[in-house]
Amino acid sequence: MELTDLSVKELGEGYRAKTFSVVDVAKAHLVRIEKENPVLNAYLEVFDDVIAEAERAEKILADKGAGAHLLTGIPIAVKDNILIQGKRVSAASKMLENYVATYDATAITHLKNAGAFFLGRTNMDEFAMGSSTEHSAYGVTKNPHDITRVPGGSSGGSASAVAAHLAPIALGSETCGSIRQPVSLCGLVGLKPTYGEVSRSGLIAMGSSLDQIGPIARTVYDTKLVFDTIRGQDSLDGTTLPNQGETRVSNKRIGVPREFVKDAQPDVRENFEKTLDTLRSKGYEIVDIEFPSAPYGLAAYYIVMPAEVSTNLARLDGVRYGLSYEGKNLLDEYEQSRARGFGAETKRRVMLGAYVLSSGYYDAYYKRATALRSVIAEDLAKAFADVSFIATPTTPGPAFKIGEKSDPVSMYLEDIFAAPANLTGIPAISVPMNMVVRDGVSLPVGVQFMSPKRTESSLFDIARDLIGETL
């Protein structure tokens, strides 16, 4: 057993039993990163203060003893769109290649207060726009299960790092599936929290009505531990929710929207049925539900999100910070800087946003998509009046080949099952199902559970029940 194989829980127990030190664990991860990262490209940068930070955490452990926070001395990988004061943060874009964060994201502040430290920043699709990391300005990340395949995205670097044991846990972010899809493709656990549970302060904005930071881990326990640590009301994000204790759903009934899940690949559907059987054997009741608006969620998302993207990315103009190209005049400077700083997918979405918001199209697209969001929310409310969970495969299939989905719409369809949760703000967790085989290689694929707002505790319960994780 190597130190890099241990979960956060096991690391914490080892620290307390003095079996190994925080510096031992930090060094073990650095050695493994040095060996594996040149191939995987999971990390864009490994921080130069890892050992110093590990020594600092060691002191906290010594001072606080058994009373130390369970994340004290735990190394964490951080997606490159979450600000850590004094560290570069680029959103995997040329636009922000040399940008240095001037403050900590609130999630980072919580982790620092807990005594955790950061290994480095992980690769992603530029500005979190994509499902494969192929839209990163710094090269694709590889899936540790098969390096000819993508790790998913946009939090692909974080998922690849945790799956390859280059970090025990990582932070990712979701706008639509960007945590759940990569954890499905890398065989991990990941949570998209209720909108408003985790502060967005210090997360580089993509779609502000959708964005949430969330944990990526190898166990449900570790996922919950990170979530419990980073969540909470924050005066720096007015959309964060007032604190309330753990809230659970009332029964063990799981709804399956049959019409919706038929879009998954045949062996994934088979796997999904076996997963439902397992849950049945553990006392859950499975019922078919109607979710008529679900298949339209992704289309609504590809209207709402680009609208918010075109607005949020307007600040990147070559004048305030980031890449700047000196043009003939101010407008030329904006246009040239953005043309050089943004990759193809970012440009597409900025222009699509301009399209759906322009006069003449606003009513047909943005306004209609927004109304559709509330119809989806109403469908969910009806479903949750009877069932406590809604289950679907997390993704239609396992990891695809690098370069396989060159057409934008085929890439977008990766997130078909993710969209309802993001559009309506409910939480969702993805956990591994059985493997499926492609070209003779076994590949992971996940199942997702959605539940009513603020019932993450129940999502952890069902996830633990499914994979038989005991505390």
Added chain:
Amino acid sequence: MAISADDVRKLAVLGRLSLTDEEITKLQGEIESIVAYVDVIQKVPLPETSNTSTHLDLENVMREDENPHEAGKYTEALLVQAPRREGDYVKVKKVLG
């Protein structure tokens, strides 16, 4: 809905993007196929009185109208990232012609 090269040029102006002819041709096809995909929402029957807000439980949150921190605390950290500066100002090209 057909998207013309001129439409793409107009969107590029709105998005403040300078594009090559090659990019315009490529984007024309891509935006057309994405719009064709999202157009499916035109077919969904929506109730007359449908809500236009998803997060019905959100309300406006105000902070006190006071300085959140002492003046100048972040000035240097922020200005050092500006492409061009003059003293404590970000230097920009002439705005009005």
